[in-house]
Each structure stands twice: as structure tokens, then as C-alpha cells.
């Protein structure tokens with residue numbers, strides 16, 4: 001089993017309650033079986049009793065994201081994302097994944113494309129969010145690029161379907177070649193992670209330059225419409241995989257109110273904040289940001305597999321942000337903005353959620 005490589009970490013996690021305040025799924029459901037500790041216990045048993053996973057255990061390892069906030073919160077940064085992913089890969093190999101996951105792993109490749117030297121990938125289309133193509137076209141017009149929407153391998157990857165992820169990635173690269181792209185523009189950390197890190201891990205060559213929409217649109221300019229406004233910047237969970245450092249030990253103390261950089265450093269966090277700062281935004285603070293940002297529900301394909309749980313996470317995240325006194329939530333994840341548009345607007349509690357790419 002792939003989880004054997006993480007045995008020393010799983011041995012510790014199964015008896016440790018420390019990261020409960022950080023768990024996205026536990027705090028959305030208030031069920032102990034959704035804690036990182038419970039996940040570790042399930043994996044440990046399946047691995048050491050060599051019984052494999054029951055249907056209920058497999059479901060519990062999917063009714064969550066990859067527990068990345070726990071990893072960031074943990075003073076030793078135990079690799080929860082890696083052991084959750086390894087467990088999911090073992091489950092998929094055994095054919096024991098829940099139906100909702102099977103549906104993603106058996107999906108057809110789907111693409112829509114307007115060709116060009118430079119192609120913008122509209123994030124969220126991989127998750128089937130309505131409006132991704134229209135939104136992608138709108139942004140593409142601003143930067144004079146073509147646009148591509150469709151399946152790119154990230155969702156099957158986080159669900160443990162490595163083979164399917166590689167297939168989708170290969171097909172995506174073929175589509176990109178057909179479109180004549182030399183530069184690929186990403187519209188959020190999730191797709192940026194996929195194209196800059198995941199594809200090489202999957203052995204899929206992507207021979208185009210990859211740039212973020214933020215660097216292309218702003219290039220030293222500030223965001224519009226945020227001057228003097230109280231802004232909360234929401235980091236997508238995937239940003240954690242692109243950052244340079246994980247949170248420092250002191251951030252878990254109750255009296256920690258900054259500096260924010262102690263919650264993680266890297267261009268992925270600094271670049272959008274600089275754009276907002278230049279635009280005159282006043283930031284509100286919450287300890288759950290940067291590498292410790294709680295999920296908005298759409299992260300790591302949860303909105304596809306368990307949409308009701310994803311909504312609970314979104315409600316919790318938005319509620320916590322509203323309590324910071326923010327007027328506007330800005331995100332550099334197009335998938336997040338498109339997902340929030342699908343929610344009951346009462347969950348927003350008066351907040352306006354904006355995509356950074358719309359503030360140029």
C-alpha cells in the first residue's frame with residue numbers, strides 16, 4: 001500500500017487531536033469522524049490489518065479535502081496532503097472509491113477552444129462550473145488571447161485517480177498544441193499548480209510558457225475599485241503547494257494577530273496582495289489565510305463529489321470572513337469566484353466576492 005511510506009506520521013496523527021481547530025470537514029460537520037486524527041486512524045487500520053477500506057471508511061476519506069489546513073497548522077507540518085492522496089490512490093486501485101468519485105474518474109474529456117498564440121485557461125471549467133467559458137472569453141478579450149476550457153487532470157489527481165489524471169493531462173496538452181499556444185495563462189492557483197508542478201510529476205510534457213493572469217494584467221499597477229475598502233483576500237487551498245514556507249509555530253497561539261507573513265510566504269501570496277495594496281485596499285485579518293486558508297468548498301474537487309458538504313464549508317468560510325469586518329472578498333481563483341456565484345446569496349452575509357482579474 002502507498003500509505004506505508006507515511007507510517008511514522010500516521011502513527012502520530014491517529015492519537016493527536018491538535019489540529020481539530022484547523023479541519024475544514026470537522027468544523028463544517030462537527031463530526032469527530034471527519035477529523036485528521038480519524039482519517040489517520042482509518043488509514044492505519046486498513047494498512048496494518050490489511051483489510052483494505054470498507055465503503056464507509058472510503059467515503060470518510062473523500063468527505064473532506066486533503067486536510068491541507070491541518071498540515072499547515074501542525075507544528076511539525078506532518079504531510080497530511082500526501083498521506084490522504086496515497087490513501088485515495090490505494091482506494092482507487094482497489095476499486096473501492098465511492099460512486100461520486102467514480103463518476104469523475106470515468107468522465108469524458110471535454111473541451112471548448114478559441115485558438116491563439118497565447119491561451120487563457122478558464123479555471124472552474126474542469127469542475128463543470130457554468131459560466132467558465134463565458135468568463136474566460138471576457139477575460140481573454142482584455143489580454144488579446146485565445147481561450148480554452150475543459151478537463152485538465154487536476155480533479156482526478158486529487159481524488160486518487162493518477163492514471164486518469166495523466167490521460168486528461170495528455171489530452172489537454174494535445175488541445176493546447178492544436179490551438180497553436182506558445183503561452184498558457186492561468187486563472188488561479190489550482191490550474192497554476194497543475195501546469196507548473198503536477199504535469200511534470202505525471203510525466204506529461206507541457207512545452208509552453210506558463211504565466212499567471214495577475215502578472216499579465218497588472219504589471220506594477222494596482223487593482224481598481226478597492227481604494228479605502230476593507231478587503232479580505234481569500235487564498236485557494238492549492239496556493240499552499242506553490243508557496244515557499246509553511247506557517248511558523250507561533251501562529252497557533254491565541255494571541256497571534258500577525259505579522260501575516262508568519263502564515264506562509266511566496267509569490268503566490270504576495271503578488272495578489274501587492275496589487276490590492278497598490279490599489280489602496282485596507283486588509284482585514286483572520287488567522288486562517290495564506291497556507292492556513294480554510295477551503296471555500298470548491299477546492300480539491302469537493303464541490304463535484306460532495307456538493308452539500310462543500311456548501312457547508314463555504315458557509316463557514318464566508319461567515320468567518322464577514323466577522324473580520326470585510327466589505328469585499330477578493331480571490332485570485334476564478335474557480336472560487338464561479339463557485340461562490342452558484343451559492344445561495346444569503347450565505348455571503350452582505351459580502352461582495354470579486355475575482356482579482358475583474359479588478360484590472
Ligand code: SF4
Pocket residue numbers: 012013014016017018019020036037070071073074075076077078080
Ligand atoms: S497533522 Fe499534526 S496536529 Fe494534526 S493530527 Fe497529525 S500530528 Fe496532530
